Amino acid sequence: MNLKEVKKLLEAEVLWGNELLEKSVSCAFGCDLLSDVLAFTPPNVLLLTGLTNIQVINTAEMIDAAAIVFVRGKRPTKEVIDFARQKNIPLMATNYMLYDSCGILYLNGLKGCEGNR
Amino acid sequence: MSKFEQEFTVASLDFAAAGQASSQIKKLLQLVGYQPLEIRRASIAAYEMEMNMVIHGNGGILRVNLGPAAIELTAQDKGPGIPDIDLAMQEGYSTAPPNIREMGFGAGMGLPNIKRCTDFIEIKSEIGKGTTVRVVINASQQ
Numbered sequence: 001m002n003l004k005e006v007k008k009l010l011e012a013e014v015l016w017g018n019e020l021l022e023k024s025v026s027c028a029f030g031c032d033l034l035s036d037v038l039a040f041t042p043p044n045v046l047l048l049t050g051l052t053n054i055q056v057i058n059t060a061e062m063i064d065a066a067a068i069v070f071v072r073g074k075r076p077t078k079e080v081i082d083f084a085r086q087k088n089i090p091l092m093a094t095n096y097m098l099y100d101s102c103g104i105l106y107l108n109g110l111k112g113c114e115g116n117r
Numbered sequence: 118m119s120k121f122e123q124e125f126t127v128a129s130l131d132f133a134a135a136g137q138a139s140s141q142i143k144k145l146l147q148l149v150g151y152q153p154l155e156i157r158r159a160s161i162a163a164y165e166m167e168m169n170m171v172i173h174g175n176g177g178i179l180r181v182n183l184g185p186a187a188i189e190l191t192a193q194d195k196g197p198g199i200p201d202i203d204l205a206m207q208e209g210y211s212t213a214p215p216n217i218r219e220m221g222f223g224a225g226m227g228l229p230n231i232k233r234c235t236d237f238i239e240i241k242s243e244i245g246k247g248t249t250v251r252v253v254i255n256a257s258q259q
Contacts, residue, residue: 035226038161039233043153051221055168058136059221062143062160064153087140 001025001110003067003090006046009104010094012069016081017090025066027113030102034059041065042113048101052076057084065089071098121149121183127167127192129176132220138179139164142190149183155256158234159188162252165227165234166192172217173197174248188254198244206232 004021007014014021025046031037032050041047043064049056050072057080060068067090070076075093076084084091094101106112123145125138143160151159163179170177174194182189199205206228213223228250232238235252242248 032221033224033226034221035165035224035230037221038165039226039230043157049221053220054133055136055220055222058140058164061136061140062157062164064157 001105001108003046003092005108006067006069006105006110007092009108010069010092010096010101012092012094015070015076015091015093016085017067017092020067020088020090023066023090025110028102028105028110029113030071030098032098038063040113045113046105046110048098048105050074050098052080054080054083056080057087057089060084060089061087067092069094069101071096071101123181125179125181127170127174127176127179129174130171131176132171135168135171136164139167142179142181145181145183146188150258151188151256152258155188155254159190159254159256162231162234162254163190165231166190166250166252168222169227169250170194170196172213172222177247185258186256188256189251190254191249191251193247193249195247198246199240199242199248200244202240202242 002024026044028046029041030048044066047065048069070093073095142163146156174196177194180191208229209225211223211225236255237253239251
């Protein structure tokens with residue numbers, strides 16, 4: 001699935017990275033624990049989270065995440081968005097809850113990160 | 118390639134700057150030309166080690182040693198020390214305070230995850246003096 005489809009399915013707003021929406025993601029991971037994100041994700045993952053602090057961007061950089069979707073209507077600060085731009089990590093925001101966001105993507109064919117545990 | 122060494126200073130509880138050392142280390146590893154999965158494992162370990170020093174260690178030094186067959190990372194802090202290393206290595210055990218947990222840390226996965234990402238880990242800790250974590254990732258340059 002590419003980021004354009006993710007945007008459409010989650011009725012998401014692109015906070016940064018409109019020009020990168022053709023990028024494909026291999027799987028998705030929904031989590032509000034950064035340590036678990038670091039522990040259980042493969043590269044090129046779509047990260048869904050309600051955390052909006054700068055460490056989410058650092059974490060995404062370390063794991064080679066494809067993009068981040070902020071759920072529950074959460075919006076990071078401009079500083080955090082600018083930081084993601086520097087790191088070339090696209091950001092989206094959806095009003096759906098984490099569970100619903102994951103469910104919608106899963107139903108449309110984007111699976112979880114298998115075999116990592 | 119001959120051995121290359123670089124040191125990064127990590128400040129205590131500075132969450133705006135936290136992660137910068139690991140980010141620079143990742144760029145360095147890419148520049149040297151290690152395999153992508155080796156870079157990823159080393160970057161995750163470096164970031165966990167950096168965050169441990171920021172959160173628990175009163176800051177410290179993160180040192181990277183790069184050789185043709187291995188990436189070595191050493192985190193040396195002047196924190197309170199770890200009373201029970203076996204307990205700290207258990208998944209789910211954490212001493213992080215609530216404000217740290219609100220940021221998404223403190224799941225008790227830090228040290229276990231560092232171990233998972235590396236081929237060798239050595240932890241030396243002395244109460245009241247500090248902790249040194251040294252890890253090695255077997256690597257090969259492209």
